[in-house]
Structures are given as C-alpha cells and as structure tokens.
Amino acid sequence: MTDTPEPASFRLAYVPGVTPSKWARVWNERLPGTPLSLALVPAGEAEASLRAETADAGLVRLPVDRQGLHAIPLYTETTVVVLPKDHRLAEDAEAAELGLADLAEELVLHPQDDALVWESLPGLAAKERPATTRDAVELVAAGVGVVIVPQSLARLHHRRDLTYRPLADAPQSQVALAWLEDRTTDLVEEFIGVVRGRTVNSSRGNTAAAAANTAAKKPAARKPAPQQAGQKQGGQKQGGQKQGGGRGRPTAKKAAPKRGKPGRRS
Structure with a gap:
C-alpha cells in the first residue's frame, strides 16, 4: 500500500x-x-x-x-431482450427464454453505449445506432425493433408498455x-x-x-463479590475451618477411661 x-x-x-x-x-x-x-x-x-x-x-x-x-x-448479469408487450415473442408464454435464432427476422438496435461486446449482432442491423441505451429503449417503445441489454439496464429503463425475456447464447456483462x-x-x-x-x-x-468493533463486543470485567460479614481473607480460620480449600485439623476427642477388671475382694 x-x-x-x-x-x-x-x-x-x-x-x-x-x-x-x-x-x-x-x-x-x-x-x-x-x-x-x-x-x-x-x-x-x-x-x-x-x-x-x-x-x-x-x-x-x-x-x-x-x-x-x-x-x-x-x-x-443475465442478458435480456427488451420488446413491446404485444410483440409476438412476448406473447408466447412457453418461450420463457429466447435464443439468438429467434431474433433472426427482428431489427436489433445497437446503442453506442452498449454494455455488451459482440462479435456479430443477431437479427437485422439498423441503419443508425442510437446514442444511448435509453434512446434505444424509447425506439423499442415506438415499435422500432428490439434491444439486447444486461437485465439491470432493462429494469433501469422499465416502461409499462415494454417487457423483457432472458436471451440464451448472448454475451454477458x-x-x-x-x-x-x-x-x-x-x-x-x-x-x-x-x-x-x-x-x-x-x-x-x-x-x-x-x-x-472488537472493543464494543468485549464483555465488561467482572467485579469481585463483596465479602460477607464474618468472613476473613486468605487462609484464616472461619468456624473451625480454613478458607482456600484446606480442612482444619480435627479436634482430638478425650479418650474414655479404660475399664479394668474388677478387683478381687480379699
């Protein structure tokens, strides 16, 4: 960098x-x-x-x-062909996806800002190229040919009287x-x-x-619990036992006196 x-x-x-x-x-x-x-x-x-x-x-x-x-x-992006809603290719409900061969008899407009790279355009070539894709869409709405564009541009220039269909075998953007x-x-x-x-x-x-972001997700430090009354720190005795895990020594019990045999009476 x-x-x-x-x-x-x-x-x-x-x-x-x-x-x-x-x-x-x-x-x-x-x-x-x-x-x-x-x-x-x-x-x-x-x-x-x-x-x-x-x-x-x-x-x-x-x-x-x-x-x-x-x-x-x-x-x-998916490539689509924009055409009037009453176009014969738009009315065919079974033709969800069109192919380049379907455009063989169509006037295909080629705007000067075309987003697609063509080796050769399908269909019939127009005599003039529209300056922009927007201009080409306006011509399609007027009944002058069709235009092939990325789907996002078809949505951008959407009109109620136009529709578009996915086009197979076409260049993609x-x-x-x-x-x-x-x-x-x-x-x-x-x-x-x-x-x-x-x-x-x-x-x-x-x-x-x-x-x-990392600091915002870090949990706050936990405070030590307050000591209760009567508790002592460290290992001091409390109630006869040490804190900290050690057991206090058991208190020695007083040994019971041994009971001997009773003495013989003389």
Missing part, C-alpha cells in the same frame, strides 16, 4: 444499472466517520474518472484497460470493482472487504474500525 494521505471521504463512481446501496449501507455502519460519496457516471466515462483521480474506486463493466488498473470481477494500482489506500482495501463480504474483524482495511 502507498503512503498517500487518505481523503476526507471515499469517492465511489458507478455505472448505470449497478446499485451500490447495499455496500454503501455496510460502509456507513462500519466507518461512520468517513462519508461515502457516490457518483453516477456514464459507462464510457467510468475508467476515465479513475485515471483522472476524480474517484477513488469504481463499479464498472468489463472489459477495461488493465494498464495501471486493478479490477476485481464481482458478478455476471460482468461488473467489477476497479481502482488505480498506485492508489491502493487503506480505504480502498476497506471497500474491497465490504464488497467481498468480509466481517469487520477479518477486513484488511481500516484497522481502527475493526478495533472499535
């Missing part, structure tokens, strides 16, 4: 569709004195914000340029935690522990937070 001074707050960038609220809640409970500053950035600008050091870490979509960056994959290699501060290590589910005591980040 570097000796770079830690900022007053921890700045976390995240891309659309990613929800850091669960991790933010754990952070606030663990480090209440270090605010977590969240910044939503366009998917294409997340890496740039890290390299410009406007964020200490970021929840990004892979792939990213690993030159000078660390990235820990967190989870992989992987979300990762990324940060600059030379900016691996204690706070970065602490956030790594949060997203990986480490407990306070096992976290390698903020040792002060771990120490405070």
